[in-house]
Amino acid sequence: MTETRRSPFPFRYGVEINSSTSIMGPSIPAKTREVLVSHLASYNTWALQGIEFVAAQLKSLVLTLGLIDLHLTVEQAVLLSRLEEEYQIQKWGNIEWAHDYELQELRARTAAGTLFIHLCSESTTVKHKLLNE
Incomplete structure:
Protein backbone atom coordinates (compact mmCIF):
# COMPACT_ATOMS: atom_id res chain seq x y z
CA MET A 1 0.00 0.00 0.00
CA THR A 2 1.51 3.32 -1.08
CA GLU A 3 0.27 6.62 0.17
CA THR A 4 0.83 9.91 -1.68
CA ARG A 5 1.84 13.10 0.11
CA ARG A 6 3.21 16.30 -1.31
CA SER A 7 6.85 17.07 -0.60
CA PRO A 8 8.65 20.44 -0.52
CA PHE A 9 10.44 19.43 -3.72
CA PRO A 10 7.84 20.82 -6.17
CA PHE A 11 8.74 24.34 -5.07
CA ARG A 12 12.49 24.12 -5.64
CA TYR A 13 13.02 21.26 -8.05
CA GLY A 14 9.66 20.91 -9.79
CA VAL A 15 9.36 17.22 -8.92
CA GLU A 16 7.24 15.05 -6.67
CA ILE A 17 8.28 12.24 -4.36
CA ASN A 18 5.65 9.98 -2.88
CA SER A 19 5.86 8.46 0.56
CA SER A 20 5.35 4.79 1.24
CA THR A 21 4.17 2.59 4.06
CA SER A 22 5.79 -0.54 2.65
CA ILE A 23 9.34 -1.76 3.06
CA MET A 24 9.92 -1.39 -0.68
CA GLY A 25 9.66 2.39 -0.61
CA PRO A 26 7.91 4.63 -3.14
CA SER A 27 8.48 4.47 -6.87
CA ILE A 28 10.46 7.45 -8.06
CA PRO A 29 9.34 8.89 -11.41
CA ALA A 30 11.99 9.14 -14.15
CA LYS A 31 11.63 12.96 -14.29
CA THR A 32 12.32 13.22 -10.57
CA ARG A 33 15.37 11.01 -10.89
CA GLU A 34 16.70 13.08 -13.82
CA VAL A 35 16.20 16.39 -12.02
CA LEU A 36 17.90 15.18 -8.82
CA VAL A 37 20.80 13.62 -10.73
CA SER A 38 21.24 16.86 -12.66
CA HIS A 39 21.14 18.91 -9.45
CA LEU A 40 23.62 16.68 -7.65
CA ALA A 41 25.92 16.78 -10.69
CA SER A 42 26.23 20.55 -10.18
CA TYR A 43 28.23 19.92 -6.99
Missing part, protein backbone atom coordinates in the same frame (compact mmCIF):
# COMPACT_ATOMS: atom_id res chain seq x y z
CA ASN A 44 31.95 19.19 -6.97
CA THR A 45 33.33 15.89 -5.69
CA TRP A 46 34.07 17.19 -2.20
CA ALA A 47 30.59 18.64 -1.77
CA LEU A 48 29.10 15.33 -2.97
CA GLN A 49 31.10 13.54 -0.28
CA GLY A 50 29.59 15.94 2.26
CA ILE A 51 26.08 15.35 0.89
CA GLU A 52 26.58 11.60 1.17
CA PHE A 53 27.81 12.01 4.76
CA VAL A 54 24.85 14.17 5.83
CA ALA A 55 22.33 11.92 4.03
CA ALA A 56 23.81 8.92 5.87
CA GLN A 57 23.46 10.77 9.20
CA LEU A 58 19.87 11.83 8.58
CA LYS A 59 18.97 8.72 6.54
CA SER A 60 17.22 11.01 4.07
CA LEU A 61 18.25 12.81 0.89
CA VAL A 62 15.08 14.92 1.17
CA LEU A 63 16.09 16.25 4.61
CA THR A 64 19.67 16.75 3.41
CA LEU A 65 18.60 18.87 0.44
CA GLY A 66 16.19 20.83 2.66
CA LEU A 67 19.11 21.54 4.99
CA ILE A 68 21.49 22.54 2.19
CA ASP A 69 18.83 24.82 0.65
CA LEU A 70 18.33 26.47 4.06
CA HIS A 71 14.69 25.39 4.38
CA LEU A 72 15.55 23.53 7.60
CA THR A 73 17.89 24.17 10.49
CA VAL A 74 20.17 21.42 11.74
CA GLU A 75 17.93 20.99 14.79
CA GLN A 76 14.80 20.65 12.65
CA ALA A 77 16.42 18.17 10.25
CA VAL A 78 17.72 16.03 13.12
CA LEU A 79 14.35 16.09 14.88
CA LEU A 80 12.57 15.02 11.69
CA SER A 81 15.09 12.22 11.11
CA ARG A 82 14.45 10.92 14.64
CA LEU A 83 10.65 10.99 14.68
CA GLU A 84 10.30 7.29 15.55
CA GLU A 85 12.97 7.50 18.25
CA GLU A 86 11.35 10.60 19.76
CA TYR A 87 8.01 8.79 19.85
CA GLN A 88 9.60 5.81 21.64
CA ILE A 89 11.32 8.15 24.13
CA GLN A 90 7.99 9.83 24.92
CA LYS A 91 6.33 6.46 25.36
CA TRP A 92 9.04 4.59 27.31
CA GLY A 93 11.22 7.34 28.75
CA ASN A 94 14.60 8.89 28.10
CA ILE A 95 17.93 7.34 29.00
CA GLU A 96 20.02 10.48 29.43
CA TRP A 97 23.45 8.94 28.98
CA ALA A 98 22.39 7.23 25.74
CA HIS A 99 19.64 9.22 24.03
CA ASP A 100 20.96 12.68 24.88
CA TYR A 101 24.49 11.78 23.82
CA GLU A 102 23.24 10.30 20.54
CA LEU A 103 21.13 13.40 19.83
CA GLN A 104 24.03 15.79 20.43
CA GLU A 105 26.42 13.66 18.38
CA LEU A 106 23.95 13.52 15.48
CA ARG A 107 23.47 17.30 15.59
CA ALA A 108 27.23 17.89 15.62
CA ARG A 109 27.89 15.49 12.74
CA THR A 110 25.03 16.93 10.69
CA ALA A 111 26.14 20.52 11.32
CA ALA A 112 29.75 19.68 10.43
CA GLY A 113 28.71 17.95 7.22
CA THR A 114 26.43 20.81 6.22
CA LEU A 115 29.15 23.37 6.86
CA PHE A 116 31.57 21.25 4.80
CA ILE A 117 29.09 21.18 1.88
CA HIS A 118 28.60 24.94 1.99
CA LEU A 119 32.34 25.62 2.20
CA CYS A 120 33.05 23.27 -0.72
CA SER A 121 30.31 24.90 -2.79
CA GLU A 122 31.30 28.50 -2.23
CA SER A 123 33.33 30.41 -4.75
CA THR A 124 34.97 33.73 -4.18
CA THR A 125 36.98 36.04 -6.34
CA VAL A 126 39.40 38.68 -5.21
CA LYS A 127 40.05 41.78 -7.23
CA HIS A 128 43.27 43.61 -6.64
CA LYS A 129 43.21 47.32 -7.25
CA LEU A 130 46.15 48.79 -9.02
CA LEU A 131 47.56 51.69 -7.09
CA ASN A 132 48.57 54.64 -9.19
CA GLU A 133 51.67 56.29 -7.90
Whole structure:
Protein backbone atom coordinates (compact mmCIF):
# COMPACT_ATOMS: atom_id res chain seq x y z
CA MET A 1 0.00 0.00 0.00
CA THR A 2 1.51 3.32 -1.08
CA GLU A 3 0.27 6.62 0.17
CA THR A 4 0.83 9.91 -1.68
CA ARG A 5 1.84 13.10 0.11
CA ARG A 6 3.21 16.30 -1.31
CA SER A 7 6.85 17.07 -0.60
CA PRO A 8 8.65 20.44 -0.52
CA PHE A 9 10.44 19.43 -3.72
CA PRO A 10 7.84 20.82 -6.17
CA PHE A 11 8.74 24.34 -5.07
CA ARG A 12 12.49 24.12 -5.64
CA TYR A 13 13.02 21.26 -8.05
CA GLY A 14 9.66 20.91 -9.79
CA VAL A 15 9.36 17.22 -8.92
CA GLU A 16 7.24 15.05 -6.67
CA ILE A 17 8.28 12.24 -4.36
CA ASN A 18 5.65 9.98 -2.88
CA SER A 19 5.86 8.46 0.56
CA SER A 20 5.35 4.79 1.24
CA THR A 21 4.17 2.59 4.06
CA SER A 22 5.79 -0.54 2.65
CA ILE A 23 9.34 -1.76 3.06
CA MET A 24 9.92 -1.39 -0.68
CA GLY A 25 9.66 2.39 -0.61
CA PRO A 26 7.91 4.63 -3.14
CA SER A 27 8.48 4.47 -6.87
CA ILE A 28 10.46 7.45 -8.06
CA PRO A 29 9.34 8.89 -11.41
CA ALA A 30 11.99 9.14 -14.15
CA LYS A 31 11.63 12.96 -14.29
CA THR A 32 12.32 13.22 -10.57
CA ARG A 33 15.37 11.01 -10.89
CA GLU A 34 16.70 13.08 -13.82
CA VAL A 35 16.20 16.39 -12.02
CA LEU A 36 17.90 15.18 -8.82
CA VAL A 37 20.80 13.62 -10.73
CA SER A 38 21.24 16.86 -12.66
CA HIS A 39 21.14 18.91 -9.45
CA LEU A 40 23.62 16.68 -7.65
CA ALA A 41 25.92 16.78 -10.69
CA SER A 42 26.23 20.55 -10.18
CA TYR A 43 28.23 19.92 -6.99
CA ASN A 44 31.95 19.19 -6.97
CA THR A 45 33.33 15.89 -5.69
CA TRP A 46 34.07 17.19 -2.20
CA ALA A 47 30.59 18.64 -1.77
CA LEU A 48 29.10 15.33 -2.97
CA GLN A 49 31.10 13.54 -0.28
CA GLY A 50 29.59 15.94 2.26
CA ILE A 51 26.08 15.35 0.89
CA GLU A 52 26.58 11.60 1.17
CA PHE A 53 27.81 12.01 4.76
CA VAL A 54 24.85 14.17 5.83
CA ALA A 55 22.33 11.92 4.03
CA ALA A 56 23.81 8.92 5.87
CA GLN A 57 23.46 10.77 9.20
CA LEU A 58 19.87 11.83 8.58
CA LYS A 59 18.97 8.72 6.54
CA SER A 60 17.22 11.01 4.07
CA LEU A 61 18.25 12.81 0.89
CA VAL A 62 15.08 14.92 1.17
CA LEU A 63 16.09 16.25 4.61
CA THR A 64 19.67 16.75 3.41
CA LEU A 65 18.60 18.87 0.44
CA GLY A 66 16.19 20.83 2.66
CA LEU A 67 19.11 21.54 4.99
CA ILE A 68 21.49 22.54 2.19
CA ASP A 69 18.83 24.82 0.65
CA LEU A 70 18.33 26.47 4.06
CA HIS A 71 14.69 25.39 4.38
CA LEU A 72 15.55 23.53 7.60
CA THR A 73 17.89 24.17 10.49
CA VAL A 74 20.17 21.42 11.74
CA GLU A 75 17.93 20.99 14.79
CA GLN A 76 14.80 20.65 12.65
CA ALA A 77 16.42 18.17 10.25
CA VAL A 78 17.72 16.03 13.12
CA LEU A 79 14.35 16.09 14.88
CA LEU A 80 12.57 15.02 11.69
CA SER A 81 15.09 12.22 11.11
CA ARG A 82 14.45 10.92 14.64
CA LEU A 83 10.65 10.99 14.68
CA GLU A 84 10.30 7.29 15.55
CA GLU A 85 12.97 7.50 18.25
CA GLU A 86 11.35 10.60 19.76
CA TYR A 87 8.01 8.79 19.85
CA GLN A 88 9.60 5.81 21.64
CA ILE A 89 11.32 8.15 24.13
CA GLN A 90 7.99 9.83 24.92
CA LYS A 91 6.33 6.46 25.36
CA TRP A 92 9.04 4.59 27.31
CA GLY A 93 11.22 7.34 28.75
CA ASN A 94 14.60 8.89 28.10
CA ILE A 95 17.93 7.34 29.00
CA GLU A 96 20.02 10.48 29.43
CA TRP A 97 23.45 8.94 28.98
CA ALA A 98 22.39 7.23 25.74
CA HIS A 99 19.64 9.22 24.03
CA ASP A 100 20.96 12.68 24.88
CA TYR A 101 24.49 11.78 23.82
CA GLU A 102 23.24 10.30 20.54
CA LEU A 103 21.13 13.40 19.83
CA GLN A 104 24.03 15.79 20.43
CA GLU A 105 26.42 13.66 18.38
CA LEU A 106 23.95 13.52 15.48
CA ARG A 107 23.47 17.30 15.59
CA ALA A 108 27.23 17.89 15.62
CA ARG A 109 27.89 15.49 12.74
CA THR A 110 25.03 16.93 10.69
CA ALA A 111 26.14 20.52 11.32
CA ALA A 112 29.75 19.68 10.43
CA GLY A 113 28.71 17.95 7.22
CA THR A 114 26.43 20.81 6.22
CA LEU A 115 29.15 23.37 6.86
CA PHE A 116 31.57 21.25 4.80
CA ILE A 117 29.09 21.18 1.88
CA HIS A 118 28.60 24.94 1.99
CA LEU A 119 32.34 25.62 2.20
CA CYS A 120 33.05 23.27 -0.72
CA SER A 121 30.31 24.90 -2.79
CA GLU A 122 31.30 28.50 -2.23
CA SER A 123 33.33 30.41 -4.75
CA THR A 124 34.97 33.73 -4.18
CA THR A 125 36.98 36.04 -6.34
CA VAL A 126 39.40 38.68 -5.21
CA LYS A 127 40.05 41.78 -7.23
CA HIS A 128 43.27 43.61 -6.64
CA LYS A 129 43.21 47.32 -7.25
CA LEU A 130 46.15 48.79 -9.02
CA LEU A 131 47.56 51.69 -7.09
CA ASN A 132 48.57 54.64 -9.19
CA GLU A 133 51.67 56.29 -7.90
